[in-house]
Amino acid sequence: MNKRAVGILGTGSYMPERIVTNKDLEKTMETSDEWIVSRTGIGARRVAAPEEATSDLAAEAGRRALLDANVNAEELDLIIVATVSPDMAFPSTACLVQAQLGAKRAAAFDISVACSGFIYGMSIAQQFIQTGLYQKVLVVGAETLSRFISWDDRKTGMLFGDGAGAAVLGETAEGFGILGLDMGADGSGAELLKIPAGGSREPASLASVKERGHIIHMDGSEVFKFAVKVMGESALRALEAAGLTTADLALLVPHQANIRIIQSAVKRLGMTMDKIMVNVDRYGNTSAASIPIALDEAAKQGRFKTGDTIGLCGFGAGLTWGSAIIKWSR
Ligand code: UT7
Numbered sequence: 001m002n003k004r005a006v007g008i009l010g011t012g013s014y015m016p017e018r019i020v021t022n023k024d025l026e027k028t029m030e031t032s033d034e035w036i037v038s039r040t041g042i043g044a045r046r047v048a049a050p051e052e053a054t055s056d057l058a059a060e061a062g063r064r065a066l067l068d069a070n071v072n073a074e075e076l077d078l079i080i081v082a083t084v085s086p087d088m089a090f091p092s093t094a095c096l097v098q099a100q101l102g103a104k105r106a107a108a109f110d111i112s113v114a115c116s117g118f119i120y121g122m123s124i125a126q127q128f129i130q131t132g133l134y135q136k137v138l139v140v141g142a143e144t145l146s147r148f149i150s151w152d153d154r155k156t157g158m159l160f161g162d163g164a165g166a167a168v169l170g171e172t173a174e175g176f177g178i179l180g181l182d183m184g185a186d187g188s189g190a191e192l193l194k195i196p197a198g199g200s201r202e203p204a205s206l207a208s209v210k211e212r213g214h215i216i217h218m219d220g221s222e223v224f225k226f227a228v229k230v231m232g233e234s235a236l237r238a239l240e241a242a243g244l245t246t247a248d249l250a251l252l253v254p255h256q257a258n259i260r261i262i263q264s265a266v267k268r269l270g271m272t273m274d275k276i277m278v279n280v281d282r283y284g285n286t287s288a289a290s291i292p293i294a295l296d297e298a299a300k301q302g303r304f305k306t307g308d309t310i311g312l313c314g315f316g317a318g319l320t321w322g323s324a325i326i327k328w329s330r
Contacts, residue, residue, distance in 0.1 A: 007177030010069025041259025045161030045284035055096035058142035061164035077134035082117025115316025117288035141288035165292025176329035180242030238323035255314030
């Protein structure tokens with residue numbers, strides 16, 4: 001029996017209003033606009049209002065994706081939120097989103113896959129829809145990483161931003177939707193990118209706060225090397241699973257971490273930048289939210305049309321990676 005084809009029925013994103021530019025950061029950390037732009041391509045990032053938490057951003061992106069897909073919240077069978085900056089350790093951010101949306105029928109859970117989270121979330125949604133158990137699944141990538149950095153730490157403080165992106169997945173016409181997927185992890189690189197304290201290994205204490213254990217710690221250059229290699233390799237594996245090559249892609253939507261990482265991966269793939277979606281200049285790295293935000297913007301800008309094949313690819317803490325090849329069906 002043929003498996004059901006699973007596609008994206010609608011997308012949405014929500015970016016907090018407040019913009020923090022590199023010039024603003026010059027006031028709090030030893031850096032310069034010129035350094036940040038030349039090393040990362042980032043010009044500004046969005047920052048959530050004090051009363052906004054990850055679930056608020058996620059719910060708004062979810063509302064917009066539901067509207068775009070013409071699906072009611074009550075029709076949702078499942079909500080998956082990919083995040084590493086949840087409102088709290090528990091309950092899950094997905095449960096808070098379920099309540100905000102009024103998605104009474106939906107099961108809800110979070111996944112912690114850092115920047116690869118949206119691809120992992122899509123793959124989970126695909127399994128449930130393929131088997132026929134569920135019809136409509138909302139996958140959200142949402143982060144408020146501004147709460148887990150310090151604007152006097154130049155190693156990570158200039159990289160990250162807040163935002164949320166979402167997609168409604170459901171059955172689509174045969175031959176359309178998700179054509180190929182690739183996911184992987186290498187936990188031996190767990191130390192390279194982490195928030196060390198606040199969990200069971202190092203519970204929150206006065207000392208953990210003093211030692212800055214609750215903000216992101218990163219070995220930037222090691223993550224950089226890993227990212228360049230794995231993004232291209234993963235995208236190629238997903239293309240192979242779909243029986244396609246880079247020449248078949250109308251657009252590639254990579255994780256928006258650093259323009260130099262994107263450029264190097266694109267070069268390895270033998271592609272040109274005109275086929276690559278980039279918004280890292282405006283939003284910085286929004287981790288799990290980055291791919292669905294960029295996908296939603298690309299869709300709204302008309303960067304691809306029905307019948308086009310697009311690629312999504314990302315990497316992140318864990319270490320993790322993931323790619324998806326999608327024949328756009330709406
Ligand atoms: O979603 C995954 C998340 N993580 C990533 O994607 C991170 C990947 N890594 C990177 O994007 C880059 O490694 C960084 C942007 C973090 C750093 O860029 P880099 O080109 O690897 O710089 P570096 O760490 O090798 O530092 C070069 C110099 C150093 O000075 P010296 O030792 O050469 O005198 C740093 O101290 O630049 C200095 N530096 C800075 N200067 C001004 C490091 N950060 C800054 C800064 N402003 N913000």
